[in-house]
């Protein structure tokens with residue numbers, strides 16, 4: 622997600638600084654961005670000149686201290702509240718007083734990050750969708766402390782990236798995952814109970830409702846570990862069986878079948894298996 626966010630910022634003309642934990646991760650991220658921009662050029666979405674200019678606007682660092690002159694920071698660290706709170710507290714010390722601090726978390730309450738700083742009025746959620754360069758939405762999360770001015774400045778920024786903005790209150794799942802997670806876990810339950818094959822469920826949703834991917838293809842794309850993490854956060858917050866993770870999901874995560882990123886999820890990509898297409 623981090624590389625996708627950096628890519629859209631640089632493509633929109635912003636001087637963009639990316640922080641990673643080490644140089645190897647920075648190199649891998651830059652490679653991903655170059656590949657994605659290359660695909661954009663091939664598909665006629667940006668010119669080679671614009672790609673080169675965007676890449677020039679992108680620099681990397683391993684130190685948060687380099688964020689001392691920034692106007693907006695979008696945190697996309699691993700989904701661990703302690704890491705996020707620590708990062709926000711450090712950024713609060715380093716960044717200029719006017720800077721807005723945003724989190725791309727898909728499930729952790731934004732108020733936890735806001736209250737780790739001395740500028741809770743300048744903190745909000747900016748939840749991008751995967752793949753960031755293609756998906757047109759950013760879901761903004763306003764906490765009890767986010768000011769109107771922060772929301773308005775952030776809205777102008779998001780629109781300047783070419784995205785549509787929706788605004789949610791600071792509640793588990795926000796808008797998209799509150800609806801998406803029960804849909805995905807219901808599909809797993811249907812399959813787990815032998816009600817239908819994963820292929821038929823995928824084809825049903827693609828051809829029956831024009832979703833671009835069926836639920837199992839999407840689960841493999843998003844990551845089964847990510848889905849389980851969000852389902853557990855939602856269940857914790859609402860104590861509602863709609864959000865209870867199916868046993869099969871939990872077991873697949875334990876087995877390391879995390880989806881495309883590990884070569885195997887509901888489909889076994891390592892053996893050449895591919896999800897059905899909608900054609």
Ligand code: CAA
Pocket residue numbers: 657658660661664666727749750751752754755756797798833834839843847
């Ligand atoms: N830069 C810019 N544009 C690009 C691009 C790039 N690198 N790569 C592709 N594109 C453009 C293509 O040119 C094409 O544009 P047009 O429609 O104008 O022709 C468009 O993007 C689609 O590209 P493809 O034809 O390669 O891809 P596709 O049609 O096979 O769709 C997909 C791929 C967008 C991933 C689609 O399958 C899809 O939308 N899937 C669902 C994704 C989804 O639901 N994401 C959200 C997950 S939930 C989440 O993220 C939140 C969370 O917290 C879990």
